Amino acid sequence: GAVVSQHPSWVICKSGTSVKIECRSLDFQATTMFWYRQFPKQSLMLMATSNEGSKATYEQGVEKDKFLINHASLTLSTLTVTSAHPEDSSFYICSARDLGTAGELFFGEGSRLTVL
Amino acid sequence: KQEVTQIPAALSVPEGENLVLNCSFTDSAIYNLQWFRQDPGKGLTSLLLIQSSQREQTSGRLNASLDKSSGRSTLYIAASQPGDSATYLCAVTSHFNKFYFGSGTKLNVKP
Numbered sequence: 001g002a003v004v005s006q007h008p009s010w011v012i013c014k015s016g017t018s019v020k021i022e023c024r025s026l027d028f029q030a031t032t033m034f035w036y037r038q039f040p041k042q043s044l045m046l047m048a049t050s051n052e053g054s055k056a057t058y059e060q061g062v063e064k065d066k067f068l069i070n071h072a073s074l075t076l077s078t079l080t081v082t083s084a085h086p087e088d089s090s091f092y093i094c095s096a097r098d099l100g101t102a103g104e105l106f107f108g109e110g111s112r113l114t115v116l
Numbered sequence: 117k118q119e120v121t122q123i124p125a126a127l128s129v130p131e132g133e134n135l136v137l138n139c140s141f142t143d144s145a146i147y148n149l150q151w152f153r154q155d156p157g158k159g160l161t162s163l164l165l166i167q168s169s170q171r172e173q174t175s176g177r178l179n180a181s182l183d184k185s186s187g188r189s190t191l192y193i194a195a196s197q198p199g200d201s202a203t204y205l206c207a208v209t210s211h212f213n214k215f216y217f218g219s220g221t222k223l224n225v226k227p
Contacts, residue, residue, distance in 0.1 A: 006159065043205065043219045044160075093159050102167060105150055105207065105215070107160040 003027055004096050006108025013084055014116055020080045021111045023094030029074035030096035035067070038091045038110075050077040084115040118143045118210045122218035129196055130226050137191040137221045139206035144184045147209040151180050151191050154203045154220070163204075164191070196225045 003026040013019050023033055031052045036044040048069050049057040056069035066088075068080040077096075081088050093110040097103050119142045129135055139149070148167050152160040164173045164180040166189065172181040179192040193200060203222045209215040 004159075043217050046215075091157070095160070102165065103148060103209065104162060104165045106162060107152070109159040110157070112157065 004094065004106045004108045006094055006111055008111055009109055010112040010114075012114045012116065015085055016083055018080055018082045019084055019113060020078055021092055021094075021113075023077045023079070023096070023108050025075045025096045025098075025106075028096075028098045028100055030077075030098070031074060033071060033077040033094055033096045034105075035069060035077070035079050036093045036095070038093060044093065047079075052077075081113065084113070086115045089113055089115045118146075118208060118214075118216045120206060120208050120216045120218040122204075122206060122221050124221055125219065126222040126224075128224040128226065131196060131198060133196050133225075134192070134194050135196055135223075137193070137204050137223070139189040139191070139208075139218055141187045141189075141208045141216070143210055144187050145210060146184065149180075149182055149189050149209070150207045151178075151189075152205045152207065154205060160205065193223075196223075198225045198227050201225050 005024045005026055007022045033050040035047045037047050038044050046059050047062045050069045050071040052071045058064045071077040091110050091112050095105050095107040121140045123138045146168050150165045151163040154160050166173050166182045177194040182189045201224050203220045205220045207215050207217045
């Protein structure tokens, strides 16, 4: 099946710094990618929809200035957590929809962010 | 707004049992329904995708059914194995880029 690669898989940073997470579709083009956050023992929470060549669409309650999303190409979307704080510590997962397989969603392996 | 519910929240069975996981959704106007598996600390792995025009999909020991009119899907796992232990999530796509996840069923298959 299609592969979505996410990097880094885990990152530890100091409070106040910014962290960038990359999401790549390796063998298909994705005009749209999705970013989620997952808290322990909870399901995925959609944060935003990343649109290639245009602005991301954020879900209600998600700060767009806090979580910067860039989708510069058909295979790469990035999520930057700006001025990170301990409450931003979480598991972040991206996904992309492969139009070639009737819209099947494929997910990255996730990135665990710990803010000290 | 679409709401997706998964029952049971957790399930523990002995190895070899056949089991059924349930997913229900409130709006039958769906584009597709997808079942995923998530291992602890990992991303999601796609198991089966059912288009709105389909009734079921099969992959190995897995069989997923879809009944749009009643807003239900089931994931059937035959001859369960300890390696099947994971959290199983269903996701419904109502409009092309709007989809909703259930809260998952945590499965533990005991050797």
